[in-house]
Amino acid sequence: MSYVLDEIINQKLKNAFQELGLDVKYAAAKTSDRPDLSDFQCNGALALAKSEKKNPREIGENIAARLREDKDLAKVSVDGPGFLNISLKDEFLARVLDKMAADERFGCAKTEHPKTVVLDYGGPNVAKEMHVGHLRSGVIGESMRRIEAFVGNKPISDVHFGDWGTPIGMILAEVIAADGNLDKMESYDIAEITRFYKQANTRCKEDPAAKETARVITAKFQDGDPVYRKAWQHIRKVSVEAVKENYRELGVHFDLWLGESDAHETCFEIKRIAEEKGLLEYDDGAYIIRLDEGSKPKPPVIIEKSDGGFTYQATDLATIKMRVDDLHADEIIYFVDKRQSLHFEQVFEAAEKLGIAPGVKLQHIGFGTVNGADGKPFKTRDGGVMNLADMIKMSKDKVAESMPPADESKGISQAYIDRLVEQVAVGAIKFQDLKNNIASGYIFELDDFANFDGKTGPYIQYAVARINSIMRKNQNLTPGAIIITNPEERSLALKLSQLNNVVFRAESEREPSIISDYVYTLAQLFSSFYNTSPIMGAATPEIASSRLALAKLTRDILVKLLEVLGIEAPEVMLKA
Numbered sequence: 001m002s003y004v005l006d007e008i009i010n011q012k013l014k015n016a017f018q019e020l021g022l023d024v025k026y027a028a029a030k031t032s033d034r035p036d037l038s039d040f041q042c043n044g045a046l047a048l049a050k051s052e053k054k055n056p057r058e059i060g061e062n063i064a065a066r067l068r069e070d071k072d073l074a075k076v077s078v079d080g081p082g083f084l085n086i087s088l089k090d091e092f093l094a095r096v097l098d099k100m101a102a103d104e105r106f107g108c109a110k111t112e113h114p115k116t117v118v119l120d121y122g123g124p125n126v127a128k129e130m131h132v133g134h135l136r137s138g139v140i141g142e143s144m145r146r147i148e149a150f151v152g153n154k155p156i157s158d159v160h161f162g163d164w165g166t167p168i169g170m171i172l173a174e175v176i177a178a179d180g181n182l183d184k185m186e187s188y189d190i191a192e193i194t195r196f197y198k199q200a201n202t203r204c205k206e207d208p209a210a211k212e213t214a215r216v217i218t219a220k221f222q223d224g225d226p227v228y229r230k231a232w233q234h235i236r237k238v239s240v241e242a243v244k245e246n247y248r249e250l251g252v253h254f255d256l257w258l259g260e261s262d263a264h265e266t267c268f269e270i271k272r273i274a275e276e277k278g279l280l281e282y283d284d285g286a287y288i289i290r291l292d293e294g295s296k297p298k299p300p301v302i303i304e305k306s307d308g309g310f311t312y313q314a315t316d317l318a319t320i321k322m323r324v325d326d327l328h329a330d331e332i333i334y335f336v337d338k339r340q341s342l343h344f345e346q347v348f349e350a351a352e353k354l355g356i357a358p359g360v361k362l363q364h365i366g367f368g369t370v371n372g373a374d375g376k377p378f379k380t381r382d383g384g385v386m387n388l389a390d391m392i393k394m395s396k397d398k399v400a401e402s403m404p405p406a407d408e409s410k411g412i413s414q415a416y417i418d419r420l421v422e423q424v425a426v427g428a429i430k431f432q433d434l435k436n437n438i439a440s441g442y443i444f445e446l447d448d449f450a451n452f453d454g455k456t457g458p459y460i461q462y463a464v465a466r467i468n469s470i471m472r473k474n475q476n477l478t479p480g481a482i483i484i485t486n487p488e489e490r491s492l493a494l495k496l497s498q499l500n501n502v503v504f505r506a507e508s509e510r511e512p513s514i515i516s517d518y519v520y521t522l523a524q525l526f527s528s529f530y531n532t533s534p535i536m537g538a539a540t541p542e543i544a545s546s547r548l549a550l551a552k553l554t555r556d557i558l559v560k561l562l563e564v565l566g567i568e569a570p571e572v573m574l575k576a
């Protein structure tokens, strides 16, 4: 059963407004910006006064008088021009927490009208090792997938593999140049294919003839040349395997492993619809759709290039059509580097004109880059692009330095340590990626990101492990009803009561950092609580049981939210 404090407070306000004959539209409270003054505040009296041309303080006082009769509220005041400040009785707050503790969803609501939300993230490309840029897309997208599921929507994640464009022709041309044909293709692994691709890249930059050869091969391959298609199958297969391994390590899940190639047939349909609607223009050998020249004119969308190949934009339009027709998407969200913003603006506008996604919300969540200490996109020491596998390895090495040696006599096996290193390193990488506002980039600080103090993944994992240990030490005690006896208990309790609000805000704003901020604050509040409110030294057995219940609820919510962020919570943490 959902039990949401914000809704209870809003209901109290609504009743008061109704009794006074006031418009209930303004009866809404929010968590107070001034926790020193109140728990909740409501600005409804001000808004009402404006629309009804009345004195806001007078309206405020009338509402406050009603609310003061409510036995759940400790204090209601009208401040400034007419703000309502509302504080809860400790006893009432305690009952709210009891209800949260008794519910497997901690009282959180579930959305009444579940939406099908297609999440497009990952976006790796064939024959290219994934680099740190692919990290953010995977980490943020995965967290959003889990947030959507938690609030009750139906998420479908799709990797949208880049498996179709000119890189394919380039690799094929390079292999043919080396071997004379494609007979040996199937013996090449991902490392060799990547090497061919790198060589091809350099060659095509230097030699226009090589570029032309790659273009011709790409066109033939897209047209269905069986020899080229067979070679492509292999390239795609080994690339997907490599990518899957990387994402497995990061705990990033995809429901669908579709690629650009899967949209090829539908590209013809997009072209046909554009033609039927009179939107298709032939311009300098290419087929384009012009976009409205509004306040911010955008370049036209190119559907088909002069050489006959469909573009990245055409593929994305076709993919939208498929997601709407086949998956019945209500929303499609893209987690892609914000440098691709223009691409998505163009695609969304063209989709609207084509009428392929009526009523479907299309949204691009653009994120900033992962940077090195110089503020530029993260590079390896020799100036190359840092690949994702190396970055994970580097992080693990760093975390391993802080671990004690295995000691079987204490039950600490090497296997446990290895697993822990992985959980902490990946947790540190992910938390660092999710702790900042998504749109901003950040500096990857190898010395800081896995620190056990500060706003890091390991700090939160430690908080959880510490509570686990508290629970083990107090096994003879059962968590009981919550009793609030001091300010630290109250602050923690009030923060915990905001859970529902936090999760739903993260969903609607598509901003997992709202959750990571909250998790960090909870861990800090727990620490202050535990320093001042011992369990063993509690004044009465009831207070001891209450504190144990607060500790358990904090732990359970932290674990749940880490899960929502895609971060594991080890039972026990170790430090050298």
Ligand code: ARG
Pocket: 120, 122, 123, 124, 125, 160, 161, 162, 316, 334, 336
């Ligand atoms: N493969 C693309 C890249 O590496 C990202 C794909 C993003 N998703 C999309 N539907 N366009 O840039």
